[in-house]
Amino acid sequence: MSTLTVELAHHSYPIHVGPGLLSQPALLAPHIGEGGALVVTNQIVADLYLKSLRSSLGAVKHACVILPDGEEHKNLATLNALFDALVSKRFGRDATILALGGGVIGDMAGFAAACYQRGIEYVQLPTTLLAQVDSSVGGKTAVNHPAGKNMIGAFHQPTAVIADTNTLATLSDRELRCGLAEVIKYGLIRDAEFFSWLEANVEALLARDWQALTEAIVRSCRNKADVVAGDERERGERVLLNLGHTFAHAIETGLGHGQWLHGEAVAAGMHMAADLSARLGMVRQDVVARIRTLLSRVGLPVLAPASLDTKTMRALMSVDKKVKAGKLRLILLKSLGNAVVADEFSESALEATLDTCRQIA
């Protein structure tokens, strides 16, 4: 087991990464409040892992809520079902929520914890690669609004992240690829050496080589923990973690949540950000080519869907949390491993990227 720490101003919390961690009661116990635990999960994950989690909980008072699976259910109505469960089971401020699942479960369970009785504790138990390397770390919680992804949420840090790498064995290939999109992101924004390592190890990762996956998770979490420690509330550097995400959110909202998976949209978005960076003279074309090649080797899309034309994409991008004083800000690349925030860029270059980086109908 590897353990990293997210060092925040007011409290720190551990990220444990390793095989079989869900079956270790001693890892979980220190993080469960006197008031017991509400396990939040979905049907697919419940069938696979709920039993071992419950047996790790032993005699701890707990209840379970099984939510419908999928990004299209990440909304206020589903959140309300969590509040109903918390109230009806009489959970108090000293209860702990356990988020067992992928990013959708973690985001919703975390947001419910942020709001229930003005804030209770929660533990992230991520079961997808994407959640283990990204969404479970850093305290961003949210639900979607029909007009925009993650528009309603809170910064609310978990008390621990426990990533059981055994859960990756049951992940679909599609979800594995989505996780790798966010892994590649860390290479692009701040860790060129990691990007090279990924180029060298992509086959091992896709073959689910256990050591390679663990290495990728730990290096990703270390990058994320460093960024979050320096900027918990996204007032500075943390915004760089959104590389490709403005394009991605536009794709996800435009297609309807749940059509493309988040990691797929992020992959296309990162390539589009790189393409725009090259058009603006910020990076060389060979860097864009390396990015496109690695994403393609993983089997991820690098172009926006054919149905979303330039005008539609541009309009969707303007509903973004990074808009400031009415102005869109984008994360762009200065080089491999070096991302920057840009609020001055040529609209015609952006339009050229949106025109060019689109699949053919």
Next chain:
Amino acid sequence: MSTLTVELAHHSYPIHVGPGLLSQPALLAPHIGEGGALVVTNQIVADLYLKSLRSSLGAVKHACVILPDGEEHKNLATLNALFDALVSKRFGRDATILALGGGVIGDMAGFAAACYQRGIEYVQLPTTLLAQVDSSVGGKTAVNHPAGKNMIGAFHQPTAVIADTNTLATLSDRELRCGLAEVIKYGLIRDAEFFSWLEANVEALLARDWQALTEAIVRSCRNKADVVAGDERERGERVLLNLGHTFAHAIETGLGHGQWLHGEAVAAGMHMAADLSARLGMVRQDVVARIRTLLSRVGLPVLAPASLDTKTMRALMSVDKKVKAGKLRLILLKSLGNAVVADEFSESALEATLDTCRQIA
């Protein structure tokens, strides 16, 4: 104009109290973000004050949302209407919400600000006595759950509180009385001298003597600001501000939100807490009598409604944010001006209070 400051660990904010403040553009301007303002109010308040607020906003980009009036609308559905307005008007993270109204508006607008894009700024513009002396100060925001009041919310501090005392002229007598319930609370929990001052000035307050009301507001806000500064997140002393509120929330939930006004339920609840304190030998009966007399002189109820029997009240009280390890905690009085948290008390004494302090059908 009087100005107090709420001194918090990370930021401080002013409370301005005085006549005509809504018509002073210079007071408002420093607190509005680059992204403009969304004014949140209800129809009654809009008819009275929206015009002068909008003229104070001048050329600032802004939009208005008028919510239905009343506690029964303080729920997730109404909150969602606020998110719809924020998204459809393209407000970004740099927008500011202006909460123009009483406690219901302030709680909902503040909670929307806490969650929209994971947190934007807001300014409280309280127009009722209750909001000016209590709910607008301290950053507690929330909506109700059908099973419990304020069960879903956040701690999110405003950037300023601007209390225009001219708005009290249009308040109904019933709402004025409700505000005085929370004013009396400060006397009971931590300021015996203020309680005596209230006994001496109750007629002036009810006659809306401007100087007496201003004095009551400023002294209340100073008490609240001191408590909040010492304990922003209610981990200690702040819980004392909930004197009477566990009884009150049970009454409000039991009758259906909106039947009794919050201040009325709090008045009955404070008397019930005093009655229980006397039964437990913590205060003398003459203190209970003084409290009952002052509340009655104001015209506030001191007994729970006839329809809520002891068993019902007791069950409703167990859905309370102060429940810890399954155990109900109550705020009780050791003397006038000295409240304490009690988690050990005789259930039979509590039942006697619930039996006795109930109106006759």
